[in-house]
Amino acid sequence: MSHPKYDLLAEELEKQGVQIEAVKGLLKRQHIETPSWGYGNSGTRFGVFPQPGAARNVHERLEDAATVHKFTGIAPTIAIHIPWDETDDWDGLKQYATELGIGIGAINPNVFQGENYKLGSICNHDAAIRGLATEQMLACVAIMKNTDSKLLSLWFADGTNFPGQGNLRKRKRWMYECLHEVYNVLPEDTRMLIEYKFFEPAFYHTDVPDWGAAYVMATKLGPKAQVLMDLGHHPQGTNVEYIVTYLIDEGKLGGFHFNCRKYADDDLTVGSLNPQELFLIYTELVAAELDSDTETDIAYMIDQSHNLKPKIEASIQSVCNLQAAYARALIVNRQELADAQDAGEIIDAERILQCAYETDVRPLLEQVRLETGRDADPLLAYRKSGYFEKISKARVGGKSQGWA
Numbered sequence: 434m435s436h437p438k439y440d441l442l443a444e445e446l447e448k449q450g451v452q453i454e455a456v457k458g459l460l461k462r463q464h465i466e467t468p469s470w471g472y473g474n475s476g477t478r479f480g481v482f483p484q485p486g487a488a489r490n491v492h493e494r495l496e497d498a499a500t501v502h503k504f505t506g507i508a509p510t511i512a513i514h515i516p517w518d519e520t521d522d523w524d525g526l527k528q529y530a531t532e533l534g535i536g537i538g539a540i541n542p543n544v545f546q547g548e549n550y551k552l553g554s555i556c557n558h559d560a561a562i563r564g565l566a567t568e569q570m571l572a573c574v575a576i577m578k579n580t581d582s583k584l585l586s587l588w589f590a591d592g593t594n595f596p597g598q599g600n601l602r603k604r605k606r607w608m609y610e611c612l613h614e615v616y617n618v619l620p621e622d623t624r625m626l627i628e629y630k631f632f633e634p635a636f637y638h639t640d641v642p643d644w645g646a647a648y649v650m651a652t653k654l655g656p657k658a659q660v661l662m663d664l665g666h667h668p669q670g671t672n673v674e675y676i677v678t679y680l681i682d683e684g685k686l687g688g689f690h691f692n693c694r695k696y697a698d699d700d701l702t703v704g705s706l707n708p709q710e711l712f713l714i715y716t717e718l719v720a721a722e723l724d725s726d727t728e729t730d731i732a733y734m735i736d737q738s739h740n741l742k743p744k745i746e747a748s749i750q751s752v753c754n755l756q757a758a759y760a761r762a763l764i765v766n767r768q769e770l771a772d773a774q775d776a777g778e779i780i781d782a783e784r785i786l787q788c789a790y791e792t793d794v795r796p797l798l799e800q801v802r803l804e805t806g807r808d809a810d811p812l813l814a815y816r817k818s819g820y821f822e823k824i825s826k827a828r829v830g831g832k833s834q835g836w837a
């Protein structure tokens with residue numbers, strides 16, 4: 434039994450040439466990874482506002498990620514940050530994840546918080562510190578083997594704050610040397626993702642400031658190295674969907690960190706204020722997916738740490754926003770769009786995108802969820818489940834492992 438609203442939408446979309454069963458199939462296979470660091474207390478440099486029920490250790494973070502997956506159906510893995518999620522029993526952790534119905538995704542070495550890294554990690558002027566950072570990345574490769582993770586996700590806070598502070602050219606070469614050492618031991622079926630960020634925490638220069646620098650590094654390293662795009666890491670006004678397309682076409686887009694650039698970094702819900710940009714990004718992603726000549730293997734990960742919104746609800750909301758963006762991109766009439774582009778019909782081309790974007794896809798998403806045994810509204814179902822009350826009571830005291 435389906436809802437009359439869904440039947441109407443399905444009929445309308447079929448009339449427009451959309452193969453609704455195929456679209457539902459793709460939506461059911463969507464895979465969004467949530468970050469462990471989104472479930473524990475975190476903050477800005479001005480302060481941390483602790484939340485009731487915030488996960489204190491990696492086990493609790495796994496439980497929260499599994500909860501987000503339980504209600505959304507499309508978030509079956511969790512990214513972890515080392516040492517925030519360090520454990521001395523990786524087999525046990527992997528086993529626990531399996532019991533919870535999820536898997537461990539990208540491993541993110543943290544080479545930016547330790548005192549040693551004050552002046553940088555793999556671009557530090559001190560060879561001993563570069564060695565330490567490399568060791569830490571190599572340890573993460575070992576963790577990948579222990580957890581069946583296929584992704585080493587790298588972000589460096591490296592940069593300088595003052596003119597003359599560092600030898601820019603040497604820093605570039607040091608970075609390559611360290612990455613190369615790690616690249617050499619990556620198992621065959623795994624990848625290294627290099628994330629760029631145009632500013633912060635360094636403000637004079639950043640060692641991987643943009644996709645061009647990440648691309649050059651990844652290309653020099655080889656096919657197992659690709660670029661990771663974090664939506665929070667571009668200057669205002671950057672056309673992100675163009676970068677997406679460019680990198681896909683070069684076989685170098687390895688993954689996403691979804692969030693929203695309004696806050697400059699990680700703390701705003703993806704799609705909360707720029708859903709159209711998200712739709713345009715997904716429109717390019719779907720174009721690549723539909724193109725049989727284009728091979729893609731893109732990790733769709735969220736990188737958000739909510740300080741104000743309740744964490745699990747914010748994660749569910751983010752996953753659902755990504756689902757809606759994907760659904761809208763899937764119903765774009767590609768043939769008509771191509772015809773309009775070929776004829777130079779600007780207004781028609783834009784109208785075709787608008788038509789998909791303005792379609793209320795909620796009945797379609799609800800139908801997909803019902804067909805996969807989930808509740809039509811993941812957020813309300815989560816609220817009713819009593820999970821938040823349970824963790825708020827249980828997670829009191831104790832020491833928190835992680836950011837805050």
Ligand code: RM4
Pocket residue numbers: 541588628630663690698699736
């Ligand atoms: C950075 C970057 C990284 C994330 C850290 C916590 O801005 O986005 O991906 O691991 O924040």
Ligand code: MN
Pocket residue numbers: 588628663690736
């Ligand atoms: Mn990121």
Ligand code: MN
Pocket residue numbers: 663665666698699736
């Ligand atoms: Mn970031």
